[in-house]
Amino acid sequence: GAGVSQSPSNKVTxxxxxxxxxxxxxxxxxxxxxYRQSLGQGLEFLIYFQGNSAPDKSGLPSDRFSAERTxxxxxxxTIQRTQQEDSAVYLCxxxxxxxxxxxxxxxGPGTRLTVL
Amino acid sequence: xxxxxxxNHHVILSExxxxxxxxxYSYGGTVNLFWYVQYPGQHLQLLLKYFSGDPLVxxxxxxxxxxxKSKFSFNLRKPSVQWSxxxxxxCAVTSSASKIIFGSGTRLSIRP
Numbered sequence: 001g002a003g004v005s006q007s008p009s010n011k012v013t014x015x016x017x018x019x020x021x022x023x024x025x026x027x028x029x030x031x032x033x034x035y036r037q038s039l040g041q042g043l044e045f046l047i048y049f050q051g052n053s054a055p056d057k058s059g060l061p062s063d064r065f066s067a068e069r070t071x072x073x074x075x076x077x078t079i080q081r082t083q084q085e086d087s088a089v090y091l092c093x094x095x096x097x098x099x100x101x102x103x104x105x106x107x108g109p110g111t112r113l114t115v116l
Numbered sequence: 117x118x119x120x121x122x123x124n125h126h127v128i129l130s131e132x133x134x135x136x137x138x139x140x141y142s143y144g145g146t147v148n149l150f151w152y153v154q155y156p157g158q159h160l161q162l163l164l165k166y167f168s169g170d171p172l173v174x175x176x177x178x179x180x181x182x183x184x185k186s187k188f189s190f191n192l193r194k195p196s197v198q199w200s201x202x203x204x205x206x207c208a209v210t211s212s213a214s215k216i217i218f219g220s221g222t223r224l225s226i227r228p
Contacts, residue, residue: 033216043160043218104165
């Protein structure tokens with residue numbers, strides 16, 4: 001009865017390094033979302049997947065950010081050449097149906113990224 | 117563009133006080149509205165949602181929200197708060213098969 005899981009739970013990296021954040025959605029959920037939560041900023045939408053395709057990438061803040069999803073399941077968010085302003089909690093969520101607007105999103109615990 | 121505003125950044129109440137957290141959105145079409153809650157150390161979870169029908173929506177733990185279309189609002193209410201309601205509350209809106217837009221959140225602190 002697993003929920004959404006994310007790894008690592010915490011990541012400390014040096015400025016300029018690349019990082020990969022992983023999300024395992026609830027089994028069978030077709031939609032997967034990535035958000036960024038910064039202190040006092042709420043949740044910032046990054047990207048969402050319907051199956052393996054990403055119809056909406058509009059939230060990715062720069063071309064240093066990319067994401068992929070394989071097999072309609074696990075997703076990886078990659079941040080290249082990290083900057084200090086990338087420090088935040090990165091949240092993943094999944095939802096069961098194709099009509100994503102009608103379904104509750106189930107959130108993972110997040111990955112806290114700190115860029116030194 | 118869609119946006120969601122939560123004007124109260126931090127609300128402090130005593131136990132048994134009544135609660136109302138404001139949420140306003142900007143979008144002219146049909147919307148779906150949500151309130152999510154994040155208790156300390158826990159995941160975000162759904163508190164309640166509105167899609168259609170009765171504009172007064174009941175959620176978990178005694179919370180309710182009222183959709184007032186003319187005011188573009190979806191305020192969250194609870195008649196009598198408990199210490200365990202201490203959390204951060206997020207209002208969200210979506211208009212189609214697209215991303216959900218979240219507000220910046222309201223931190224609620226309850227004094228025992």
